[in-house]
Amino acid sequence: MNKKISSKSITKSNLASAYWTLYKENGVQKVTVKDITSLAGYNRSTFYEYFKDVQDVCISQVKIEPFIN
Template sequence: MQKQPRITEQTRANLREAFLELYAKRPLEKLSVREITDRAGYNRATFYLYYHDVYELLKEAEDDLLKSIEQLVNERLLKGERLEFSQHMGLILQMTQDSRKSTRAFLGPHGDPTFTRRFKEIIAPLVDRFVMPAGRFGPRESAVVREFYLSGLVAVISAWIVDEDPMPIDQFILLILRTVL
């Protein structure tokens, strides 16, 4: 029996959304396939048509978001587009806001540290290009300062995205630029 692509995508999206709602509230180890399928309105067998387990669903959801952010950074930054740091961050923040449910779950208290590490690796070229003082530090010091900025950016993005009424992106970026960078 051939699955219909539109129905397949909708089913996957519904399962993912149910998963993200639960994952934002509880650690992955405390989630069950039954909870996810009950919330999405499917039976357990449907889940297993698409995913081996909740870990596979998590990986797919994380990969999709990170791939989108990486593509944005690569297209804008690495192709030499003449945007300022605030514009690059604005694009990334807009994407995280558009994917708010995912971002809240991944950067929230139950999020996978591997996601955070991968997210830092993707935004590192922005920090390297716009924030790191050129030639001011040796390699060892540069690594520490770079991690300081990356961790700080991820922390403020996490705090911003979990806020029920987050400040507008331009105001958020201005706050960061004025106080930290």
């Protein structure tokens, strides 16, 4: 049984990945929505479809992480 990965989950993952890349380079205080979307290749409205703000990216990932092995 192959599960097809939805484009929505890929987009959300790409945005989160861009956040973590920027976080590692600049620290949490210097990461902006503009930086995330630029690095991930999406626009701001796409970002806001998935997250409330920059901090929400981090919070959503922390909620998921304990369940990943």
